Amino acid sequence: MRDTTAVRRRTVPTELAALAMGVTEATIRKWASRGKITRYGGPQRAEYDLDELFALTGEAIQAPLAGDG
Structure with missing residues (x-):
């Protein structure tokens, strides 16, 4: 049976x-180098998890609900 509880980043x-965070790109890179956030993506394209970013400030973000439009 497959695990259906996996969260998609x-x-x-x-x-x-x-x-989104109201900071500079350099700050995002600094947070990643200090281990505050995880860097995803390849060598030429860094990406960051929105939920992880907002967890730094204690804010929650809502995913759009199916049927909202």
Whole structure:
């Protein structure tokens, strides 16, 4: 039986992560290098998990519900 409780990451590039957090791209990179957040993606494209970013500030983000529009 497959595990259906796995959570899919919602990742964004550095630029959007910085915009969402209200900080500079350099700050996002610094947080990643210090281990505060996890860097995903390949060598040429860093991405960051939105839920992990907002957990730093204690804010929660809501995923759109099916049928909302």
